[in-house]
Every structure is written in structure tokens, then in C-alpha cells.
Amino acid sequence: EVQLVASGGGLVQPGRSLRLSCATSGFTFDDYAMHWVRQAPGKGLEWVSSISWNSGSLVYADSVKGRFTISRDNAKNSLYLQMNSLRAEDTAFYYCVKVRGYGGYFDYWGQGALVTVSS
Amino acid sequence: SYELTQPLSVSVALGQTARITCGGYNIGSKTVHWYQQTPGQAPVLVIYRDNNRPSGIPERFSGSNSGNTATLTISRAQAGDEVDYYCQVWDSSTVVFGGGTKLTVL
Numbered sequence: 482e483v484q485l486v487a488s489g490g491g492l493v494q495p496g497r498s499l500r501l502s503c504a505t506s507g508f509t510f511d512d513y514a515m516h517w518v519r520q521a522p523g524k525g526l527e528w529v530s531s532i533s534w535n536s537g538s539l540v541y542a543d544s545v546k547g548r549f550t551i552s553r554d555n556a557k558n559s560l561y562l563q564m565n566s567l568r569a570e571d572t573a574f575y576y577c578v579k580v581r582g583y584g585g586y587f588d589y590w591g592q593g594a595l596v597t598v599s600s
Numbered sequence: 601s602y603e604l605t606q607p608l609s610v611s612v613a614l615g616q617t618a619r620i621t622c623g624g625y626n627i628g629s630k631t632v633h634w635y636q637q638t639p640g641q642a643p644v645l646v647i648y649r650d651n652n653r654p655s656g657i658p659e660r661f662s663g664s665n666s667g668n669t670a671t672l673t674i675s676r677a678q679a680g681d682e683v684d685y686y687c688q689v690w691d692s693s694t695v696v697f698g699g700g701t702k703l704t705v706l
């Protein structure tokens with residue numbers, strides 16, 4: 482059974498940093514690119530970032546470019562999102578997501594980690 | 601940047617057919633995926649590559665894509681279908697989601 486378990490969310494002040502982790506199991510992690518997708522409370526889905534299987538390709542949404550860094554540790558079957566210079570508008574549930582194929586679809590989603598940016 | 605437009609809400613009578621559209625420039629040249637999201641839960645894939653159903657998704661769900669509009673069709677709508685739906689495409693190396701549609705089953 483595929484599982485994606487995100488952790489590291491919480492309440493943080495504007496301008497501070499937070500690191501999300503996503504522990505995965507049930508599939509060959511280093512065969513797949515991985516993504517982060519977020520959803521502000523009561524709002525729609527927003528794609529955040531992607532990382533290729535070997536970390537050779539990192540892509541970011543304009544809204545987080547220069548502030549967020551995606552990474553992975555294939556030995557630990559884990560995905561990460563380092564979030565710096567956090568803003569109130571970064572408040573959201575952050576989902577780690579497995580993608581099927583290049584330019585493909587999101588076949589498995591984690592449960593979401595809530596990040597609240599507030600003073 | 602590429603944009604996808606979905607109606608905020610769609611209503612359908614119980615047992616009838618609902619159609620949720622996803623508009624984008626020449627979207628027919630792209631591959632569209634659809635997700636269903638129950639409040640408080642993670643999204644679930646219901647249609648991939650325009651018109652394919654993952655295992656476990658009822659045959660009542662189907663998709664089409666042509667021109668400037670992709671459509672998710674839900675036949676014989678049930679009360680449990682009354683949740684949010686999102687379309688998704690790739691634009692170069694980035695992912696684009698539609699704004700989401702809330703389906704109301706009357």
C-alpha cells in the first residue's frame with residue numbers, strides 16, 4: 482500500500498522558516514518524481530514545486546521561487562520542502578504528491594500538513 | 601502563464617448527468633486530469649489522460665477534451681458526488697490547476 486505521510490507543519494511567524502518532510506512507503510521512491518501542492522483554507526489547489534527522481538530537475542511556482550527549496554533523500558524514501566521568508570499567504574495545507582510519468586497525473590496524495598504563518 | 605477556468609459551482613438533479621467544464625486556450629492539445637476532493641481530505645484522481653478511469657472509480661465518471669474545453673461528466677449523479685472537482689494540466693515543466701468546481705446534487 483502506497484503511503485505518503487507529511488510532517489513538520491505548524492504555526493510560524495512571518496519571515497521565519499519551516500521544513501516539511503514527507504515519509505513514503507509502498508513504492509520504489511527513486512523511480513518517481515515528486516511534488517508539493519498546497520491549498521489555503523477554503524481555497525483551491527496550487528502547485529508549489531517538483532523534483533525529478535535524481536534531484537537533477539527542480540521546478541518552482543513563481544509564488545515561492547527563491548524562498549522555498551525542494552529536496553529528497555532516496556536512501557530514506559523521503560521528500561522535503563524548506564520554506565524560508567514565510568508570508569501570511571503561504572498559510573495552507575501542504576500535500577506531498579507522487580506523480581505517474583513525465584507530464585503525468587498525481588496518483589497518490591499525502592494527508593496534508595498545515596502551515597500557519599501568523600504573528 | 602497558462603490558465604484554466606472552471607465554473608465555481610454546478611448543480612444537477614439526483615440521478616441526472618452533471619458536466620463540469622475546464623476551459624483553457626487550445627486545451628485539446630494538452631492532456632487533462634481530474635481530481636475529486638471531499639472537504640477535509642486529500643484530492644483523489646478520478647480521470648487521467650482526458651478520459652481514463654483509475655481502478656475503483658465508477659464507470660459513471662468520464663472525461664472528454666477538445667478545442668478549448670475539457671469536460672468531466674458524471675452520470676446518474678449521487679448525493680456522494682456533491683464535493684469539489686479540479687482539472688489539471690501541465691504547462692511546460694509546471695503544473696496548472698483549475699480553480700475548482702463545487703458540484704451540488706439537488
